[in-house]
Amino acid sequence: MRDVYDVVIVGAGHNGLTLGAYLARSGLEVLVCERRHEEGGGLCTEELTLPGFLHNVHANYHTFVDMAPPVSDLDVRGHGAEYVRPEVQMASVFTDGTALVVHSDLDKTCASIARFSEEDAETFRRLHAEAHGFIDLLLGALMYQPPMSVKELTKALLTFGAEDRSEFLSVKLRVETINRFLDQHFHHPKVKAHLAFHGAICGYTNDVKGLAIGFPLLAGKIDNWHLCVGGSHRLAHALWRDLAQHGGVMVTDADVDHIVVEGGRAVGVRLADGSEITARQAVVSTVSVEQTFLEFLDATTVGEELTHKVKTEIHHKDWTLFSVHLAMDRLPEYAAAEFDPDVNRAWVVNLGYGSPEELNTDWATIRKGGLPDPHPNAAVNSLYDPTDAPEGCATGLLRQFAPFALADGGEGAWDDIGPHYGRMCVEAWRKFAPNLTDDAFLASAVFTPHDIVRKLPNMIRGDWMMGEISLDNMLDQRPLPELGQYRTPVERLYMAGSTQHPHGFITFGPAYNALAVIAEDLGIDPWWRKV
């Protein structure tokens, strides 16, 4: 490894690799430093249970495929990332044996909703159509551009008269919860429960004020969920291939210890082994704000005020995910298949939330550090990716909304309670899929909130969105106003990870938007802007 590059990027998650690939394609000498033994960050696929069973340890759902510019700009498919958009995307199964199913085919989705409420089905059709109409505008204006302020956004919506022209867009969304939005537009509790669940699984908690602003976009991509064949890590590998093909370098086991600053300007990094790498033009961090400003830099460099703000004003999600990975010898057969046979083909299934109020109750429990009675969601990737398990077998993934720190024992208590809670989650699944008897499970592995931070320390408190999803931590306020445009108080030091707008999830947005800012500062011709 050389010791001088144009740009040094800290972290080889999808944002670090994406940014590195763009910059390498722009002719810069790029180094991406990764602490772990492999690239990917949350794009992590491992044989957690048994050989031949590929489990996505963290990122499983890719909902911005063909919406995010890097997917085509960097030719990730050409580099081996293959995507499947399941025909039956998602379902909710309810305790009374009914089921609501979301298909890739809108008519089928509306037909499923109509079994609960014809009026809700028509409303959903209008919402989906409207959201699809403006999704390009929303993505172009809000997701894949450095962020505007809420004030600017509100002014624009008012000037264009969006409220008069839209049934669902309103400036009031910025002060409303998703629950309120659902109550205003939908009637049946199960329909609302499914839509609230979909928001939650995307990180948008249904009872948090202001998050209704994101709901139309969520509705517009409710049927754009994609599965990365062979495991999510394939995307990371594809991004690395693009980086490497264009001369960029990714080095693993490169634990950045310090960002080197001279004369107020970032000029390189120092690794834990003491070696230093010079960055001629820029250093970019894609890891957490806390790591970047409290560990890699000191207060004399970034200023006491910013250091204090990072310590006290960075907020993380107040819930995280508890996962159970399963090696199975059969696919689930839901009792609700008698009501709707398609539920057996649903990639992701909400197990039992029948109203938004039930979700609200669990959020309240979780916020107090309590463990709710499990209502996990179950994903069976093998339904659409038979390569992820040996022939005749399947992988299963149960995800349960959970607190990071338990009221009784903190995060460390997860090590004791995890296996037991995992069994409770499996029991909860079996109530809806009775064929999943004990002998169906060949092996299992729990991945607790505490495990998240041990494996991926940039996800502070198990925060897989790398920053609270709330109105005051959105757009140009994320993660702090001083850092909201990807620049930092240190010249030529940039932030480009999921701490930044838009947020975590496989959006590519933080890297793509930081790229625009870095290109402007470094005088790079933005070849990727295709008008």
Added chain:
Amino acid sequence: MPVIYTVDWYTAVVEAINAGVAGLRGVPQGTWTCRIEIAGDGVSPYVTDGEERHFLVRIEEGRCAWYREVLRDEEDTVLDYRFRGPAEVFDEIAAGAVDPVEAALRGTVKIRGDMRFLMRQAELVKALLEAYAQGVETVWPLGAPPYAGGGASDLAAAGRPTAAARGSADA
């Protein structure tokens, strides 16, 4: 009154736009080039099914400097925005029968370019669109939109504007 998609009409559009934005404050300084791509959809009699008509519009210092028709494969201009949609919709916008903002919101007119700038300059954009949509009294020799049941059947016989009539209007 000018006939749609003729030099006289382009000139009138430029004048209408400049009249529309004349009173605006804080107009951004700079130059923007926009391409409008109108795709024949079998409904508009002015752009036949399968045909496309492309236009370039230059905005300089908040005023429309020129509006000209270009060849479909003429792509040598550096663009800031591209607007693309079916001819029926563009005709109806020009006739004031369809709200251009709504057409964009509904996705019937696709926009590419810096959306953040469009949002930040909402007042200017709105004024430009309103001038385009309502600022010119237009002659529609083959029938005026909104169309009911599709376009005219014999475009050539009806004397639709031809390539020879295409030109530009400079402010």
